[in-house]
Amino acid sequence: MTFFALPHFPPADIAANHNRRDYFIACFTFLATTICLTTDGFAPRFMQYVLAFLGWIFLIAFLRGECKYVRTQVAVAVTFAVVGEYFASIYMKGYIYRFENVPAYVPAGHGLVYLTAVALGRSGLFLRHARRIAMFVMSVGGVWAFWGISGWAERQDIVGAVLFAVFLVYLFKGRSPMVYLGAFFITSWLEIVGTTAGTWAWAAIDPASTLPQGNPPSGVAAWYCLVDAVAIAGAAPLLALLSRTAGFLREQRAMISK
Secondary structure, three states: OOOOOOOOOOOHHHHHHHHHHHHHHHHHHHHHHHHHHHHHOOOOOOHHHHHHHHHHHHHHHHHOOOOHHHHHHHHHHHHHHHHHHHHHHHHOOOEEEOOOOOOOOHHHHHHHHHHHHHHHHHOHHHHHOHHHHHHHHHHHHHHHHHHHHOOOOOOOOHHHHHHHHHHHHHHHHOOOHHHHHHHHHHHHHHHHHHHHHOOEEEOOEOOOOOOEOOOOOOOOHHHHHHHHHHHHHHHHHHHHHHHHHHHHHHHHHHHHHO
16 A cells, blocks of 8 residues: 655755754744634734735745745645635635635735645654554544534534545545645644634535535535645646746747847
8 A cells, every 4th residue: 555655755964954944834834823813803804914914924934945846836725725715705605704805814824824734744743654643634533524413513514524525535545645634734723713713604504515514614624635736736737837938938039139
């Protein structure tokens, strides 16, 4: 079974430096997410723009230390996620933010969340203990999903159980299971914090499927894994397109200068 085949490790000194940065990114995002979403649960609307400014500052700073491929993945993830936010929240009303908008900090937030999933997935801790972490995630997610359909939960969560099954498909069949493992932790955390703080709330009945869902749904990480999958699949074609475009423009400038 090659589900968690580990990649080639870099030299020990490089790996150590890289791991320290990965852990810092992850710790920062968990802390920043908690502060941001808790603050937006009670602060006036203009605070969303302050949080957005800070979010972009830190995201850009972190991306300066990443390769072009990861930076492109983040750009794709942010674009796809923001379009999804407007569709799912503003149009479909699957979940609604406190001010019935898409907060200004959401794009930078999605960038940080995706980068954190990548950082966790490539960290030494995840690479050394991938199978144990996967078992932990499947156990916690499974209990959460079962709780939602058991009748003991405050709200029945059929959607959450379906999404958890989708998450398992990503985990076992997806191109980047390590990233999906990382996504489970950061996205489950931000959803719990955001809904607890009242920053947003999920509709009791999912408007797309008309099935009951929790607040948040137990398998909500599956939605973020979709963003991750699109980012991973879309980065290479986008880079190739940009490269061809740049080459074409250089040729045109050369022809004009002759």
